[in-house]
Amino acid sequence: MKAYPEKQVVISGIGQSEIARPSDKSAMRLTVDAVLAAIADAGLTVADIDGIATWPGKMESDLGFGPVGVGELKEALGIELNWFSGGKETPAQFGAAINAIGAIVAGFARHVVVFRTVHEATSRLQSGLGTALSATRVPDARFQWQLPFGAMSASNWTALYAQRHFHDYGTTREQLAQIALTCRRNAGLNPKAIYRTPLTIEQYLDARMISTPLCLFDCDVPVDCSTAVILSHGDTARDLRQPPIRIEAVGSALRGRDSWDQRADLTSMAAFDAAQMMWNRTDLKPSDIDTAQLYDGFSMLTLLWLEALGFCDKGESGAFVEGGSRIALNGELPINTSGGQLSEGRAHGYGYLHEACLQLRGTAGERQIARPIETAVVGTGGGPLGSCLLLRKN
């Protein structure tokens, strides 16, 4: 196997602010909480940090979604930077981490803070809307093909994939429900999770529809939260406080159309491209993976990630999760062990990375998977956005 350079990079520290709906803290304060926690966790000081990366960067047009940029964090902490990057035209949320990995192996920086902050609970309370997209003209030309028809949310766009998957493969709501039910069971063991009371299949099936076949419990829960990880060059390992977690492989490919509605196969998404690239850069196989933390902005996206990553065949994800035992905390492939975005809260991608590190360290508390965890795959994004990371104990 070729020595792919990302294997030189480790996750040296992780940190997360409170998760609240809403928080009384500003987005900047939540970010500082997460970043300082991650730096301390790594056994580093602010002076050791020479890089910052974030997704999607500061978005003045949607301050719930992109409330804090690189520059504000640099100024807040007085960080002297050798390299930095913030922006959303990357392969989904992990685009920021993947950029940082590239910068570290290129020698531009040695210890990079990667953060993702959301302030969506606060922004929605302020706007009174279920979506930030309100204007008389489409604010972002990318969305002009959906918004004028009232298809104003990714729940609508994902519902189109779901309906077609149900049609082509016989997938059922009872099967899809297992993602939401599994997340809620796991969240019951996570003191930080927003929704911890048990969810029954009857409650799921009776829930109000958002966009058929997706109901309320298929949609994640907007929160205020910041998550940070420190990515470091592996040769710094002796300076670090925690046993480092190695980046085994990166998946960042986008081979199909950059579009929610033009992709050739309506039951695939960018995740399939990213996953294929990731597996091409490692000797590990899906059967070697101990836990998967998979994007559940909508439950349907988790089913598609299971197929994309080859944990089951195309079209078989409904059968794979049937009954829920296989993906449960004590199952053969525990998923979304913190409760995922569906129940822990929409930390937006980096919550899964944080959780994967806790599981690999064996420090996930009550929700720690009982058997030893050596490998984890983390996938984020939906539709034309998709990226994944394969993590391994060093």
Next chain:
Amino acid sequence: MTEQLANDAPLPVLTPENQGFWTGGRDGRLMIMRCASCIRYHHPPSPICPHCRSTHVAADAVSGRATVASFTVNHQKWLPDMRVPFVIGLVELVEQPEIRITTNIVNQPVEAAYIGQPVRVIFEDHGDVWLPLFEPDPDA
């Protein structure tokens, strides 16, 4: 004034590339970018053909007949005055099924939409923009 079928959702900003698509309804025509060199359509509209990279592209009228590739019944009020439920459809053009349009399926009960349903375009006037909506095709 006839009943508005689409909701008052944000409208597109017209550009040289998208003008044909969003204003063709003024003449009752669904306009899709087509390459004069390889004769294939592409969408969304671009000033260069993504198949053969020719810049000899222009918006060209298609029949307006299509097939429902997927649909969803939206129940959520994304805007305060949104009229729900309504059907969001993804339709494939009969001329070149890889060309898809996200739209509304109208003029039938919301529960009547199905994958594979033949539909045809109608246009709704929103001032400078004509939204292409689709209804059941009685001739299919």
